[in-house]
Amino acid sequence: MPDDDVFKQFKEHSIAEFFKKNRQMLGFTGKVRSMTIIVHEIVTNSLDACEEAGVLPDIFVQVDELDKEKEHYRLTIKDNGPGIPRSHLGKALGQMLAGTKFHRYLQQRGQQGIGAAACTMFSYLTTGQPTKAVSVYKGKKLTASIGIDFKQNKPVVEVIEEVDASEGESGLTFISEFKDVRYERSNYGVYEYLRRTALANPHCAITLIEPEGRSTAFPRSVIVNPSKPTEIKPHPLGIGTHDLLEFARQNREKRRLSSFLQETFSRVSAGKIDELRALLPNVDLNKNPQDLSWEEAEALVKAFSQVKWIAPATDSLVPIGKDQVEVSFRNIFNPEVLVVTERSPKVYRGGIPFMVEVGIAYGGGVAEAGKKGEVMRFANRVPLLFDSGGCAITETIKTMDWKRYDVKDFEEEPIAVLVNLISVHVPYTSAGKQAVSPEEDVMDEIKFAIMEASRGVQKYLSGKRKAHEIATKKKVVSRYIQQLSGDLSSLTGEKKADIEKALTKIVEEKYAREDMEVEETAETGPETGNGKPDADNEGEE
């Protein structure tokens, strides 16, 4: 019978086989994009490693064209991080879903443990060559070749050499060959990717050597690393029943549910436990967390949503920062108006903290550069160059009522919007990490942040318009005074100059008041360079 045959064909597959067949889900579609994706994966890992070790990142990227006709390239990416020990090198570069990123509640660029192995995979699929890695870790310099056993999702490591490192040497070098890629200086190429990386990571020095030998340095403009995000506990808001139960069941120590809650989640104080107790007369907060039932956990989750919590700790989320966004934006665009907004941390499903920072530049250099409706997306300081169509950031900007902010047609005005989403876990739409999924809580915050910044722009624009109107009116009135004082003079016999002086004084006084008002409303304009968040958060509940 045919259905017997079907079940004979039943097989299990590894995640490496899955992504080998579905490389487009990792972002490997198109030659230019594929090359950028590789640089992106390796550079983000390097930045994470350097910052975690407290080292100011020095990143070197070299693209060599080995064969023009065959579109055969070699990529060399070197960092000055701590390196990777021999025991972990294979897993870090040749096994998917293995690593230090996936399970930690820590803001990092990488978060899946797939990217580096995906590059090793792509190299092997297109050239048949393993990837070469040179890791200088704690005085030892290890050179190894790394491949992947797809069926098992296991690394295939061959140590080429292990020697003592030079004094002070440290870091990882990734050397890998690729075909089915192309180097191009386009909006989607490696150059633009690194330019934007430098923009959002001013503490980082990047050198790029392009295929034809041209060397570009993106020097660091800040000589300290951004403050290190703290590894945090999940926030009770947004935690699901299943998550809560899983935490409870993993709890091996003998303790009460109440102390388990305090120790597992952030912001749960003794006072909050009392509040929860009052809300949950039927749940025994002294019981062993291991005995928590689904119904009790569900009741707890409901109670969590009824308690007023302190927002997640700010030090768990590190934005680019208002000052820095301003400096960077001015450097690129030198706009007429610039407003930067940084919202306080919020939480989305799973108790995951996140925050949004937004910069809006308008006019001036934006117009001169011919940019219209420009959107620059970042997540944890990583530039997102692709899949803008399916991204919550783009989607939010597209559906904003811009007219409300005196921006008639977003696509047609000299406006540039930068959005950086910062989170312990960015909800990407796919393993390729190029677009943010339309999670409701996240989209709301993006919207509020853009609205906040837009109000600053609008105040400036409307202030500018009003100032223009006043100046015009003043001119008209002055002409009228001329005429009127002449007429009055001949009617009354008073001196024309005296009448004119008196009338002018009245008018000047009136406009001085209006001018002041204009200045006040325009304070978010170029003079101060930033918009104070308004007290009222329209739209937010």
Next chain:
Amino acid sequence: MPDDDVFKQFKEHSIAEFFKKNRQMLGFTGKVRSMTIIVHEIVTNSLDACEEAGVLPDIFVQVDELDKEKEHYRLTIKDNGPGIPRSHLGKALGQMLAGTKFHRYLQQRGQQGIGAAACTMFSYLTTGQPTKAVSVYKGKKLTASIGIDFKQNKPVVEVIEEVDASEGESGLTFISEFKDVRYERSNYGVYEYLRRTALANPHCAITLIEPEGRSTAFPRSVIVNPSKPTEIKPHPLGIGTHDLLEFARQNREKRRLSSFLQETFSRVSAGKIDELRALLPNVDLNKNPQDLSWEEAEALVKAFSQVKWIAPATDSLVPIGKDQVEVSFRNIFNPEVLVVTERSPKVYRGGIPFMVEVGIAYGGGVAEAGKKGEVMRFANRVPLLFDSGGCAITETIKTMDWKRYDVKDFEEEPIAVLVNLISVHVPYTSAGKQAVSPEEDVMDEIKFAIMEASRGVQKYLSGKRKAHEIATKKKVVSRYIQQLSGDLSSLTGEKKADIEKALTKIVEEKYAREDMEVEETAETGPETGNGKPDADNEGEE
């Protein structure tokens, strides 16, 4: 040292853990969408199972609201397929990347072996309940509960009952509870999803019972299953070096490279082997395939691209079909013009065959329904309701030069475009399978298909315009003849009626010719209902 700590945190994770944390990559974002995704995953599996077994699908979907306040639902989805044997039930519904879909070169709706287990996961994550399955397979009726061990990515099966089935009974029933979902009759809801499924699967009968008890039947309009797509061999075009080598190394039989190629790939005949031999003087086609080197494989792949191949077998790809798309489109829209195009199969990377069918409806009922620039996306007859922003189909339509086809502004005209991408492996952007990745070869074909259909629409539109112009001109000329014949009559003394008759004859003859031309160019209009593919395929080399 801190970096020691980092590597102590090194862990390996299962794909189930990965998707548990990244459920948005499976399409689980938003309550309404999540519910549709569940129905989508289970219904597509049911349709595949029925068709594979040669059974006309009868699908029953019931949505029960168990608790309004908690948004707690139960979904029951029942099919009349062959059922699943006890040995495979757990893996089919409770293990990711296990199944019959992933590795076969066969056009199916499912292709990953993730979807059903993802639903079981989502149910468990939101309600803590295992999923219940009733499988009637070969006379046995098995009722079991199915959960997932996330750490291991293994099913947790508990058999509740196994009894003899009733005579003639067969099929699978999936019964599962969910929270964090919502039933809504919106454009993204279950109703619309099933309506579109029925549209693209006229051989399928679907019954939907909505939460408030309303029952809707989408009856079958065709009483035979579409012809069964044949399981095929990969096509040499588009095969990569790595794929070729992998096939060669898997080859266990003692045979020559030449016969390996003929037996592993489709369309490789003895004649083609001779052509390859001529192109590859340095590759010994008599060698053992196991000994094939990367360089030789690369040379073979290059030679593949230089040989003229027969396109992939048409019977491996089964479209909805021209007639059926016409019937369905007329039923929904009753448009003024309707053009349906079906392109011949092509191949994209990996030797994967695919084809595109397109229907364009314009005016008439489209306008009456208030639809403008409507896009209906399908892949292997499965409606794609989400992520249109990141989809190659939408992207292609958006970037088309519609003016060239007399469609001034796509978004503002009464036009509806249906695109169905048929393939042995659809390159989805993520595991949620809602958008097609922008693979170059695939996008080109979508474009050519839309262009082909658009030409039909354009001919009709321009024919209509021309006919209107001729009618106007004729009216003007007739008036002129009246005047002229009167004038000529008084000048020459000839009878006015005779002159008028003679002039009218000349004019009628001229316009009869032009009319015929118009009719010819408008033949793709409503009279014939389809556009003959043009001989010239502009744009396609």
